[in-house]
Amino acid sequence: MYLRQGDAVIDCTVRNLSASGALLRVDIYFAAPDRFDLLVVGSGSKRAVETKWQSGNDIGVQFLEGSE
Structure with missing residues (x-):
């Protein structure tokens, strides 16, 4: 993540x-x-995300529209 x-x-x-x-x-x-x-190495995909929840080391994110 960036x-x-x-x-x-x-x-x-x-x-x-x-x-x-x-x-x-x-x-x-x-x-x-x-x-x-969120930059996915390998595919080169970069998406803007919003944090929806966090529990310890786990983070749930939602992709923001228009970030594909």
Whole structure:
């Protein structure tokens, strides 16, 4: 994931990918920002997402419209 505000990159595992969002799992706990860009290495896909929930190292995100 690419954090716009601080230009930081956090490695994560993308799980439960759907047309509307995904579950992200990070190795270290941090408070996810309200919005950030999700860059999927390999496919080169970059999508703007909104954090919907966070439980420990799991973060549920929703894709923002027009970010494909």
